[in-house]
Amino acid sequence: MKQSINIFWFRRDLRLDDNKGLYEALKGDNPVLPIFIFDSEILDALPVDDARVTFIHHTLQKIRKLLGEKHESSMAIYHGKPADVFNQLIENHSIETVYTNHDYEPYAKTRDLEIETLLSKKEIEFKTFNDQVIFEKDQIVKSDGTPYVVYTPYMKTWKSTFKPSKLEFFETKPHLDNLIKDKNLPNLSLSDIGFKTSNQKIPDHTVTPTLIKNYEATRNFPAKDATSRLGPHLRFGTVSVRNMIQKAIAEKNEIFWQELIWREFFMHILWHFPHTANESFKPKYDRIEWRNNEDEFKRWCEGKTGYPLVDAGMRQLNQSGFMHNRVRMLVGSFLCKHLLIDWRWGEAYFAEKLHDYEMASNVGNWQWVAGCGVDAAPYFRIFNPTTQIEKFDKNLEYIKQWCPDFQELTYPKPIVDHKFARERCLQVYKEALN
Template sequence: MVSVMWFRRDLRLEDNVALRQAFQESDSLVLLFHVNPKQFLGENSLNQAAFFRSVEVLRDEVKRKKGTLHILYGDLEECFLKLKKEIPGWSDIYINRDETGYGLERDKIASNIFKELGVKAHGYYDHHIHSAKEIKTNSGTYYKVFTPYFNKWRELQKPGVVEVIVDNKKLIKEPLFSKDEDQFNSFLDKQIPIKELQLGNQAAHERLAEFINCDLNNYNEARDYPLKNATSHLSKHLRTGEISIRTVFDQVNRSKNSLGKETFIKELAWRDFYNMIYASHPDQKYNSINPSFRQVEWENDKQFFSNWKEGKTGFPLVDAAMRQLKETGWMHNRLRMVTASFLTKDLLIDWRWGEQYFQEMLIDYDSASNIGGWQWAASTGTDSVPYFRIFNPTTQSEKYDKDGDFIKRYIPELENMTSLKIHDPSKLSEKEQNEFGMIIGKHYPEPIVSHKQRRKLTIKAFEDSKKNST
């Protein structure tokens, strides 16, 4: 009998629950990845380019193990029917389940397909430390606030690292679907290139070790400063499963105690929390969780949205962050909060517009965390920032990029400015503009809005929504 291991967001050959079971319980095993064109995000999506490059890295790793990662390309049902036709003896399939979003709906469809084909599905939870249904209140409901959730989270025993013995004698190595593989290769060739992007299990382990050795102890303070680049940078590996969350937790937990370690572990709990929130609010990608703010009258100015995407708002920290995103596919977490607050609270643009743009651009895009983060910043989610708390992009710049060095890295127009002037170039006198060789409105845009005025307007919009929802 033949079994299939279907990789999705678990692109590794170690510490993988479904893969371990597949090797232990199978006589012959097909390692499989399915490419569904219905999921494609467009030719300029850095998210898409990075994800499928990770698949390519896994394919290469399987080859080094003297195996083959078989590629199916096309409609889900048609692909599995084709697999059953090619291997009539296929009897079992092993997967690590998704609990939210597209992945959950895909798994429901796939379950029916497997039943029709007479294939037994074996599903496991692998992508989070604790699954969405594992932590509930004493009354059996989902938590809405992080702190009590975290208090219970940290008391629970954490799952250990899973040993996987890769037995290539069990692997079916002869390529099964050469046409599908050719389609996938052609698709890869069309993806937008990403500079200096290190992907794969080995790169993930190297990054984890570097983070623990160099940045973990001071993570609680250094993580807020974009120029220090002291965050873990593990998110791009975790979202594809190039490294297991269990491995990350285990190695961090073994390190010496520090405030940085405590803060980082709390961030891992936030990752589980947002997964739980998405499972309990399955429509949160399209609907605000907080009913009081479903009636906000967003202005949705398309020109403002374009200015924001291109990093041309006239607010240097916002612009530097957005240019970092467009150039690298990544953005520092402090800046994700600043740019999201600016879009929703200063420009009064629907948070869903921003969430969708981040989905296209982020190489570490995780739907639960990204949607949760946007609803947090927009004050529309659960346990969100209060609607009247609005980040001031200028004071955020002065506090977290005091000398303006991060700004200068991504906005060369401002590289000659002094640190005291760079946070709000609109206040430069004509003489100062000439001294710096930078004319406001010509070399760098004037602020497209007044933060002070927009703050008042936004608070009123949210308060009106509260009134209209009652």
């Protein structure tokens, strides 16, 4: 008779320490088989040198190595559709419970329902836990139970509900010997899953006390290396959000703390309003007559609009997989309002290129710049791409780094006149919204 086991399914929580679902699995009575599935439903849409896949693979190999050296264990890595992988696991093992952490995106919710149904037919429990955020789903809502759609009251309720003294951490180290004793669990190379190592690297995060302390003063200037680079690490769970919240509190920095709450706000919106993944939160904005000029979109993508700060941002994105947050607002506004190109085109391009792509934040921020989302910038707020240089890159350091040809004769002429584009945008938006 096969020994009963439990499974812990790693997804967006690629760390051993302070991992709620893993902690719960390790405290069970059965040895735990840790697994990761390279989901073909997701991977098939990605370029073969996607930096995020390289990063995930590298992180998994580090975890496997550590488990082998210290705990006589490993992690089983699979590739395919999750349902197919679980059918194989059920055939090979006597599984009592599958543990994992919640995922809130529409595809993930559908996938998890499918797996839960599959497991229940075999009388296997499926237990999921909150690990990605501090407050999830219906935990921060208005007094009448309806979801917040404006950030500031959400943030205030979040803060009044949060009790730092009750912030719980999940220490897995004392329990890691409860993992299955097998150092030869299935492994896959990048080429086994149809990928190759990316030339782009996802850097470590830089959440130091100094960065947090100076965050408000320095975060808006793209030439300064003063952002945390935390995005991909929260996205893939190589850091714990509880640990980041604790650091923000320790340094008493409200702005850094509130950026983490913004992330949860957008997750709250996507959970309650899943249609916003591809429809405007404010339906009347879907009446806008976008121009959707493909040649202009291509020039925007390539950083050839003739506006140096816009072009520097797009080139930084294309070359590094990262774009400074302040510049993201400008390039997003420029696409939607200067060029009248549908925010969904920009959202999809960012989804392909950004290392820290997370659907809730990406959709939320794109709808914010287009004016069609929750708590959005009013439609008549149109960033001037030239005066933004004076405010945020006065010495042209950022522009010189990413757009060194901006003073050359070969540099493109502006794709559109700012004053003309502004008036055209106001007219088109008014016609759609009235």
